[in-house]
Amino acid sequence: MKKYLLYPGCSMESSGRAYRDSINAIVEPLDLHFEEIDDWNCCGATEYLGINLIPAYSLIARNLALAAKQTHPVNGTEGTRTVVAPCSACYLNLAKADYYMQERPSLGVKVNEALAAGDLQYTAGTLDVRHLIDILVYDVGLEKIRSAVVRPLHGLKVAPYMGCMLPRPDYQHRWSDHEHPTELDDLLRALGADVIDYPLTTSCCGGHMTQIGPETAFELIRRLVADADERDAQLMATVCPMCQMNVDAYQNEMNRFFGTDYHMPILFFTQLMGLAFGREPKELGIGVELVNSRNALAHIGVEVPVTQEPTAPRKKVEGLPMPRRWTKHEGRKEAVK
Amino acid sequence: MTEKVGVYVCHCGSNIAGTVDVEDVAHWAAEKLGHQGVIIAREYKFMCSSLGQELIEKDIKELGLTRVVVAACSPHLHEKTFRIAAKNAGLNPYLVELASIREQVSWVHSDKVVATAKAKAVVSGAVSRAIQNAPLEELKVPINSNTLVVGGGIAGIQSALEIANAGFHVYLVEREPSIGGHMAQFDKTFPTLDCSACILTPRMVEAGTHPNITLLTWSEVTNVAGYVGNFHVTIKKKARFINEELCTGCGICQEKCPKKVIDDVYEAGLGYRKAVYTPFAQAVPNFPVMDKDNCTYFEKGTCKACEKFCPTGAIDFNQQDELLHIDVGNIVLATGYDLFDARRVSNYGYGRLPNVFTSLEFERLSNAAGPTNGNIVLRDGKTAPKSVGIIHCVGSRDRNFNNYCSVICCMQGLKFAHLVHERTGATVYNFYIDMRTAYKAYDEFYQRVLEEGTLFVRGKVAEVTDAARYSNEKGKLIIQTEDTLAGKQRRIPVDMVILSSGLQPRHDAKEVGKLFGISCSMDGWFTEKHPKLDPVATMTEGIYIVGCAQGPKDIPSSVAQGAAASARVLDKILQKEVALEPIKATVNKEMCSGCRICNGLCPFNAIGFLADDNVSEINPALCQGCGTCVAACPAGAISGTGFSNEQIIAQIDGLLMRNLEPA
Secondary structure (H helix, E strand, O other), X not given: OEEEEEOOOHHHHOOOHHHHHHHHHHHOOOOEEEEEOOOOOOOOOOOHHHHOHHHHHHHHHHHHHHHHHOOOOOOOOOOOOEEEEOOHHHHHHHHHHHHHHHHOHHHHHHHHHHHHOOOOOOOOOOXXXXXXXXXXXXXXXXXXXXXXXXXXXXXOEEEEEOOOOOOOOOOOOOOOOOOOOOHHHHHHHHOOOEEOOOOOOOOOOXXXXXXXXXXXXXXXXXXXXXXXXXXXXXXXXXXXXXXXXHHHHOHHHHHHHHOOOOOOOEEEHHHHHHHHOOOOOHHHOOOOOOOOOHHHHHOOOOOOOOOOOOOOOOOOOOOOOOOOOOOOOHHXXXXXX | OOOOEEEEEEOOOOOOOOOOOHHHHHHHHHHHOHHHOEEEEEEEOOOOOHHHHHHHHHHHHHHOOOEEEEEEOOHHHHHHHHHHHHHHOOXXXXXXXXXXXXXXXXXXXXXXXXXXXXXXXXXHHHHHHHHHOOOOOOEEEEOOOOEEEEOOOHHHHHHHHHHHHOOOOEEXXXXXXXXXXXXXXXXXXXXXXXXXXXXXXHHHHHHHHOOOEEEEOOEEEEEEEEEOXXXXXXEEEOOOOEOOOOOOOOOHHHHHOOOEEEEOOOOOOOEEEEOEEOOOOOOOOXXXXXXXXXXXXXXXOOOOHHHHHOOOOOEOOOOOOEEEEEEEXXXXXXXXXXXXXXXXXXXXXXXXXXXXXXXXXXXXXXXXXOOOOOOOOOOOOOXXXXXXXXXXXXXXXXXXXXXXXXOOHXXXXXXXXXXXXXXXXXXXXXXXXXXXXXXXXXXXXXXXXXXXXXXXXXXXXXXEEOOOOOHHHOOOXXXXXXXXXXXXXXXXXXXXXXXXXXXXXXXXHHXXXXXXXXXXXXXXXXXXXXXXXXXXXXXXXXXXXXXXXXOOOOHHHHHHHHHHHHHHXXXXXXXXXXXXXXXXXXXXXXOOOOOOHHHHHOOOOOEEEEOOOXXXXXXXXXXXXXXXXXXXXXXXXXXXXOEOHHHHHHHHHHHOOOOOOOO
């Protein structure tokens, strides 16, 4: 059994719950052991580094410092210095902090001054920060994954979507390519899926632009979904909770914005692994996605139980109704049609 | 106090005198270093001028100087000048010492006081060192008049022909079955649009039939020993499985051979050849080669179709590799280049998107003797493109890949644009960073292509993709680029993309460099002796580099270099003997422990091992005096003439001003 330190990241607790569930479902058949880092905190996601570097790096480095305390063998378990982050943003932040604390020693000193307030310390380079798919493809190996498959995904046309944060910047030279990495393609193929050539595999999903400039995010999401649809993909597979949320949760809104009617479910690659390993959809968190994958998974004979569609809480109407908000894109909707 | 030292400080116009108080340095040297033996110290406007040299010669004769220190430029520039002056006056040239107060002092400092102080220290070091110098004698060795040319591309062919025409023998070694190199693959050559084969093949035939040229194709150099004038070279002549005496080059074996193979070399992967083949119709020599790895007989033990049909019985399945040993005086390396592997720029989609081609693929596509008979079509083999995008600088001028400019790509892109336009009438876009059309008649060609209506977009292409965003992009390749002149992003849908891939050093350039004892630059090209004034010689005497082996260049420059190297070789041959610099390393056998650390480190393969005495020995004719072994020897058993421990320590003492007259 191979042991790794796990940094789950915030989204695993909420929007990416299905990712967590499906990871839990595949560790056993693959003989993996993930030990969660005690008392971990948010990595700061994508925004904080743009505001104030030292606190942002300190926030990240606190997790590295905590993880470093857990590298030694305890109670007969083996030691490890590899931290696994299943979220691309978490992975990038942890890897970035580790890299820049080495490259710019003055940054390392300042961050450690901050950490000292909590009796923590981190020497850059102590840990190996890796993404979950990196572990699965290069440590576990496609051979082992293939041998664990009991329900091959034959006939399921999947668009492999790696997202933009995973392969770039590649501090430790971990990926096959920066612009068109093939790790996810290979893994899905090992599950028996019919993997399409997806040119947008590293294109941006919009990230937090959905909050700041939704129109921009919608266009980025539209490109991803439209191209997968154009290539007859039945669903998209992702490695990142942010990508999953944007494509899934904003797909309806994007459709409304452009006047389109795409239906492109997006699942975590671990959910597809779980299915291939014979697990039931429910324990993999399948069915909670907003763009449901029921029809897509019917192609491989998987029946997804119908879940109660969440109903939005009714807003209490107060006063008189406002006129509808005007957006400058209103005229464009017609044009796109 | 036995030595009489003269110190000569040069102004170099204002180059030195502008930053260093040269008069002060000269006065100081005479005063403070007098007890060391400095009997005269002068300054002069231009020491290297004939008047300056005469000044030194006069002092040597009249004052009986036994050591001369010239404080001027770097020894690279004028050491030879002053050594000759000393020799003329009867002083051993190796008793002259140069103190570099220009490159290492005046050019790199601005504060006159500090610079003057540093110049004094440098002069002081040179004086102390000069006193320790010993007179040395140059070694004279005879020169073998044969020459080895490695690589049968246009540069190698040119070089071989020039030497052979002068009446000396040349061995021309080529790794592929035929000479001709990359030029043989091209259709047209810029800027005149001459047919490449038409101008190349007469040269190939001349090289193949010249009485003074021994052509060794399908051969590789495996070992090089010896030194300038006396190289001993081992060449592996790979088995062709064809008896060259009997073969008439009729081509029946190729016709009958049932095995078709993708030709990765000559056809750039775009066409097929047989398992027994001559790469192209005009190949020199015209004997085919059997590709052992793909031949059905070698794979399965049956077939022999070629043997059955050969009218002269020239097929010989039992042929073995042969080792030839030859002696030559000079070696010209014309090993050429590899094309940059465009798959590395994955955002351009080469290898994934069928209609993205490399420049070499396009050369074959447009070549009348190529796989499509010169029809410019898409990968499906039939559809003519209606729009074509040519992307420049693929893998060149790019920090992710190669920093350097590959020189030929701009003109090559223009040539492609012209050919596409002429043959298909398609709309052609050129995507360039900067348009570089230097040299004769090149810019005129650019103007011509502009007038033909080719469109130019200035900007680095971000991506070539088949992910359509808009309806007019469906089924096309979309080139996403910044247009830096219009200041905006553009998406241009096209049918075909040609990547003007850069040139790269040969994949085995490092090993080849080591084999011949020459070095490679950071980028991997062979390093010339001087980038401007000695571009074809190398730091190893008797070894010359020409064509793209030295750096990216076009055909005219390659030919010019080939000829230039030949002039250098002929110069050496006609001198009949060569003087070798006496700066050599020697092993003190008493101290050598036989650890052999130095053996592998020597970049010139000059150190041998005497197993009987368990000591290493340095061949003085091979040694170039680089000092690597001296520094590496753990026992301190190796010492370099001209760089002995005594000299170095004396120089350090001098630099630290430990040699001054006590106040």
